[in-house]
Amino acid sequence: MIRLLKYAKKNQIYAYIGAISKLMEAVFELFLPIFLARLIDRGINQGDTRYVLQMGGMMLVLSTVGFAFAMICQYFSSIASQGYGTELRNIMTKKINTFSHKELDEFGTATLITRVTNDVNQMQLALAMLIRLVIRAPFLSIGSIIMALYISPRLSLIFAVLLPVFTVMLGFIMWITIPLYKKVQVRLDAMAQTVSENMSGVRVIRAFARKGHELNRSKENSEQLSRANIIVNNLSALMTPSTTLVMNIGIMIILYIGAVQTNNGDLFQGEVLALINYMNQMLLALIVVANLVVIFTKSQASASRINEVLDTTVAINNQSDSKQIEVSAGFQAKSAIRFNHVSFDYGKKGVKALDTINFSVPVGSVTGITGPTGSGKSSLVQLIPRFYDVTEGEVLVFNQQVTKYGLKTLRNLIGYVPQKNVLFRGTIAENLRWGKESATEEELYAALRIAQMDSFVRELPSGIHSAVSENGKNFSGGQQQRLTIARALVSKPKIIILDDSLSALDYETDYKLRRALKEIKNASIIILSQRISSIQTADQILVMNNGAIESSGTHGSLLQQSETYQKIYQSQTDPESIILKEEKE
Numbered sequence: 293m294i295r296l297l298k299y300a301k302k303n304q305i306y307a308y309i310g311a312i313s314k315l316m317e318a319v320f321e322l323f324l325p326i327f328l329a330r331l332i333d334r335g336i337n338q339g340d341t342r343y344v345l346q347m348g349g350m351m352l353v354l355s356t357v358g359f360a361f362a363m364i365c366q367y368f369s370s371i372a373s374q375g376y377g378t379e380l381r382n383i384m385t386k387k388i389n390t391f392s393h394k395e396l397d398e399f400g401t402a403t404l405i406t407r408v409t410n411d412v413n414q415m416q417l418a419l420a421m422l423i424r425l426v427i428r429a430p431f432l433s434i435g436s437i438i439m440a441l442y443i444s445p446r447l448s449l450i451f452a453v454l455l456p457v458f459t460v461m462l463g464f465i466m467w468i469t470i471p472l473y474k475k476v477q478v479r480l481d482a483m484a485q486t487v488s489e490n491m492s493g494v495r496v497i498r499a500f501a502r503k504g505h506e507l508n509r510s511k512e513n514s515e516q517l518s519r520a521n522i523i524v525n526n527l528s529a530l531m532t533p534s535t536t537l538v539m540n541i542g543i544m545i546i547l548y549i550g551a552v553q554t555n556n557g558d559l560f561q562g563e564v565l566a567l568i569n570y571m572n573q574m575l576l577a578l579i580v581v582a583n584l585v586v587i588f589t590k591s592q593a594s595a596s597r598i599n600e601v602l603d604t605t606v607a608i609n610n611q612s613d614s615k616q617i618e619v620s621a622g623f624q625a626k627s628a629i630r631f632n633h634v635s636f637d638y639g640k641k642g643v644k645a646l647d648t649i650n651f652s653v654p655v656g657s658v659t660g661i662t663g664p665t666g667s668g669k670s671s672l673v674q675l676i677p678r679f680y681d682v683t684e685g686e687v688l689v690f691n692q693q694v695t696k697y698g699l700k701t702l703r704n705l706i707g708y709v710p711q712k713n714v715l716f717r718g719t720i721a722e723n724l725r726w727g728k729e730s731a732t733e734e735e736l737y738a739a740l741r742i743a744q745m746d747s748f749v750r751e752l753p754s755g756i757h758s759a760v761s762e763n764g765k766n767f768s769g770g771q772q773q774r775l776t777i778a779r780a781l782v783s784k785p786k787i788i789i790l791d792d793s794l795s796a797l798d799y800e801t802d803y804k805l806r807r808a809l810k811e812i813k814n815a816s817i818i819i820l821s822q823r824i825s826s827i828q829t830a831d832q833i834l835v836m837n838n839g840a841i842e843s844s845g846t847h848g849s850l851l852q853q854s855e856t857y858q859k860i861y862q863s864q865t866d867p868e869s870i871i872l873k874e875e876k877e
């Protein structure tokens with residue numbers, strides 16, 4: 293937690309002003325009982341109205357100045373803690389943006405969202421409390437004891453007895469509740485995870501009629517959270533009656549002994565009242581310390597979860613992006629992409645997703661990749677823009693190892709269309725400009741034309757400025773696919789990778805789109821598809837099986853040589869063969 297305080301540095305001046313203001317408020321608060329004692333003992337008891345007014349006026353001034361300091365503290369501690377939260381969120385978002393798919397897979401989206409929101413809020417609260425209370429509370433407890441000693445050293449002995457009793461009692465309650473608070477935090481996390489999964493997967497839940505199951509899961513999580521909260525709240529609720537009990541016992545003792553001493557003339561009535569005030573101040577300050585410990589315990593869990601994100605070693609280290617000259621020199625290369633003895637696993641040793649892959653994609657050619665599901669097609673192409681790094685071997689783009697490029701430079705060379713369509717809330721133009729911020733409308737329409745989407749978009753009432761709702765839900769699957777393809781084409785990439793991105797298109801649109809792609813001068817294209825018709829005109833086709841390239845060649849040669857290719861082809865051209873096979877079985 294202390295490590296994270298360095299992100300409060302930008303606003304530290306506000307934090308110091310806040311803490312000092314709160315300390316000043318405490319100083320003024322500490323003098324009030326003394327003035328009250330004088331007001332009673334000299335003013336009221338001796339009928340000195342002028343003195344009463346004088347002391348009353350002093351008390352009013354002290355309270356007003358104390359209030360002003362409290363307001364200053366409130367203002368500056370808010371600036372400091374909000375600034376701290378913003379800084380933490382920015383730093384985390386920046387870090388998460390450097391994550392490769394490996395780290396994103398490991399963490400998962402739900403927990404990353406909770407960490408950037410809930411955990412940062414908790415840290416923000418901890419800093420605000422730290423500024424407001426960490427100096428004030430000990431100052432008030434110690435100050436109260438000193439003031440009590442000043443009034444009556446003998447009666448102050450009561451403080452010496454009450455202080456340890458009170459501390460032990462608070463310590464005991466905290467000893468029981470702190471582990472429970474940690475449990476609540478874990479349950480809260482599980483709850484956030486379930487809610488996040490349910491929200492993002494709501495359509496799938498409905499499609500699979502799993503509403504009941506998911507409701508039960510949420511209910512279970514919610515009940516567990518509520519049970520943990522009830523226990524911890526009941527126990528912490530003990531704090532108020534037990535501390536009040538100790539305080540009242542203290543008041544009784546002070547009143548009793550104070551009365552005897554007042555009778556003997558050793559003490560004045562006002563001083564007894566002041567002593568009671570100081571005792572209350574001291575004990576209340578201790579309760580504040582106890583609450584601070586609880587807040588810091590909760591924040592400790594949040595801090596370690598934030599640190600986990602910040603300390604993550606990113607699997608992909610980025611080169612600087614100043615390699616433009618070498619990149620353009622590489623364009624003279626004959627191959628746009630080359631895989632040399634590439635093997636890859638997702639972190640599970642011994643389970644290779646790709647095994648000794650060798651192939652190259654000549655500049656300006658079309659390469660089709662097919663193979664059964666799970667054979668490693670997506671894993672293979674994800675190594676080109678370095679979403680993951682190879683475990684063995686090397687991947688070259690225009691004769692340069694991909695690791696030698698800056699990530700931005702490398703990814704600007706590639707137009708990658710993922711298997712899953714991802715569109716963002718905004719307009720069509722805004723979505724397309726993800727490819728190139730400065731793209732003109734003409735450029736956007738040119739990309740839409742290749743993606744076979746321009747006439748559809750032109751006919752929309754707002755054309756290219758039509759709204760896209762979250763995840764592009766207001767478009768059909770095929771329209772979403774074509775929009776994501778257009779987005780990848782806007783920057784006129786030299787390499788185009790379509791990862792099963794034609795699957796939702798009808799055969800004619802699929803054909804027209806591929807023909808239009810070929811018109812892009814010198815673009816090297818990789819098309820992943822289970823549909824033979826989408827790749828059969830490719831210059832070369834790779835057939836994958838079990839993470840390896842089983843065979844490669846043209847459509848004609850593969851039909852002769854590759855059993856896997858023949859099977860895939862047959863299943864699509866002669867569905868009856870499958871039906872017959874099923875019937876035989």
Ligand SMILES: Nc1ncnc2c1ncn2[C@@H]1O[C@H](COP(=O)(O)OP(=O)(O)OP(=O)(O)O)[C@@H](O)[C@H]1O
Nearest residue numbers: 397638645663664665666667668669670671672711
């Ligand atoms: N993020 C991941 N973490 C761990 N294993 C993964 C991950 N992604 C894929 N795999 C595994 O790697 C293997 C290859 O998967 P890949 O997605 O590359 O296959 P594919 O041929 O593209 O399949 P499909 O045609 O179904 O998209 C599979 O066994 C899969 O379980």
